[in-house]
Amino acid sequence: MSQATFRVDVTKEQFVFSAAHFITFAGDICERLHGHNYGVRASVGGPLDENRYVVDFIALRDAILHETLTLDHHVILPNSHPEIKITSDDKETTATFRDRRWVFPNEDCVILPVINTTAEEIARVIAQRVMVRTRDQFGDAIDWIEVAVDENHGQWGVCRLPWQAAE
Numbered sequence: 001m002s003q004a005t006f007r008v009d010v011t012k013e014q015f016v017f018s019a020a021h022f023i024t025f026a027g028d029i030c031e032r033l034h035g036h037n038y039g040v041r042a043s044v045g046g047p048l049d050e051n052r053y054v055v056d057f058i059a060l061r062d063a064i065l066h067e068t069l070t071l072d073h074h075v076i077l078p079n080s081h082p083e084i085k086i087t088s089d090d091k092e093t094t095a096t097f098r099d100r101r102w103v104f105p106n107e108d109c110v111i112l113p114v115i116n117t118t119a120e121e122i123a124r125v126i127a128q129r130v131m132v133r134t135r136d137q138f139g140d141a142i143d144w145i146e147v148a149v150d151e152n153h154g155q156w157g158v159c160r161l162p163w164q165a166a167e
């Protein structure tokens with residue numbers, strides 16, 4: 001039996017999104033709002049199908065592109081941080097951390113299901129959403145998906161999920 005394993009990688013120039021965020025670290029340090037030109041790459045691993053594909057990398061490319069465009073030119077906020085509280089009314093979204101407060105137009109914000117908007121967490125959300133988006137097309141034979149998010153020219157947060165973990 002062959003010992004070969006297979007994956008497809010997609011790393012495209014278009015996989016860039018410009019977004020603002022701030023994180024907390026070291027307990028109670030909260031960054032100032034700042035932006036990154038984030039980069040994204042993705043891989044899917046598993047057996048070869050009848051086409052001798054793991055998956056069609058064009059379909060994977062399009063799914064990643066969709067998620068990067070969703071984040072592009074937005075402020076990325078966390079919905080599960082213990083101290084960064086996010087509230088929205090019909091016009092504006094307000095983020096607070098202790099005595100600090102940021103107010104944004106609703107349409108400028110993307111609120112993600114994360115504790116902190118780190119590269120690792122953003123990678124996880126993209127991986128989960130791509131899995132959901134492509135599941136019907138790719139089927140259940142895939143082993144895993146990995147998404148990597150680069151914050152600053154070579155500082156990557158990477159998340160690998162078993163294919164069955166889609167929410």
Ligand SMILES: Nc1nc2c(c(=O)[nH]1)N=C([C@H](O)[C@H](O)COP(=O)(O)OP(=O)(O)OP(=O)(O)O)CN2
Binds near residue numbers: 023119
């Ligand atoms: N494992 C991780 N480490 C860090 C993350 C992360 O998401 N995962 N994030 C940060 C901060 O967001 C930080 O703002 C990183 O931004 P960067 O611009 O690279 O920080 P610098 O101060 O080095 O950047 P300059 O180029 O000097 O502006 C930290 N760690």
